[in-house]
Ligand SMILES: Nc1ncnc2c1ncn2[C@@H]1O[C@H](COP(=O)(O)OP(=O)(O)OP(=O)(O)O)[C@@H](O)[C@H]1O
């Protein structure tokens with residue numbers, strides 16, 4: 210049970226697909242975990258946090274029961290398990306990207322199945338049995354749904370007619386010659402909390418701080434800072450020509466007629482931006498990484 214007198218926040222980190230991206234995000238947010246092999250208790254450089262690695266499927270249930278105060282898992286597993294938890298923040302990142310994942314109905318490329326209606330009487334394999342059964346019910350289709358322990362993409366056509374499976378890059382579906390019929394659910398990572406922990410003032414503040422820093426780290430992903438000096442007379446041409454510099458901070462230099470310009474830009478734009486700036490007369494251009502961006 211969660212202990213509100215104890216000034217420790219118990220946090221569940223997802224083991225599996227989300228583990229590496231989660232630990233990277235926490236590092237950007239300012240929390241450094243070290244995970245030794247086979248240990249499920251990462252240590253962290255914050256005495257007020259105790260961490261445990263646990264499967265994403267089980268996270269929401271353990272948070273509902275109060276075994277942990279807060280944790281990260283996918284929206285998919287919160288829905289599938291039906292656990293009652295406080296959804297503190299949407300953190301849009303997955304295993305490989307900063308995008309949500311999709312649970313899709315997929316069939317072999319050559320299958321006759323073209324829509325959910327064609328599933329009548331068919332056999333579907335999935336890790337998310339409840340979500341799939343609900344989806345079939347909503348569509349008034351009666352089909353057999355069988356729980357799959359994983360490696361679900363290999364099952365059609367011999368072991369199942371269709372699957373409901375999570376996809377991010379689409380590589381696994383392509384590799385197994387499967388075609389998406391429909392998206393059933395879009396899912397992203399969420400920071401969730403136990404209700405009692407959320408109502409405890411100390412824990413609430415600690416969780417809210419964590420959410421703010423994690424969100425800041427997500428917003429900063431793919432962005433860099435850019436700073437340079439330029440003659441004031443050249444400033445307008447730059448701001449007009451380079452849309453990503455729309456709202457830069459501008460400071461006057463001691464040398465009259467010169468200004469320092471600072472802006473946050475997409476990292477991808479920098480390879481165009483720096484040569485453009487240089488040609489427009491900018492000097493002392495430098496780029497720096499940013500960990501967090503909080504508006
Ligand atoms: N590329 C991805 N593949 C699978 N799940 C992903 C991916 N990106 C994000 N997720 C999310 O991670 C969670 C998956 O965790 P889960 O414990 O079900 O499986 P897993 O981490 O893939 O473990 P295993 O390798 O044992 O299947 C889900 O919430 C899912 O939405």
Ligand SMILES: O=P(O)(O)OC[C@H]1O[C@H](OP(=O)(O)OP(=O)(O)O)[C@H](O)[C@@H]1O
Nearest residue numbers: 359360361375376377378379380381382
């Ligand atoms: O669209 P993609 O980027 O290819 O990602 C989706 C794949 O990743 C996951 O597999 P996982 O590694 O969890 O193995 P599993 O199938 O055994 O669960 C998921 O189950 C898909 O197979």
Ligand SMILES: [Mg+2]
Nearest residue numbers: 225226359360
């Ligand atoms: Mg998996």
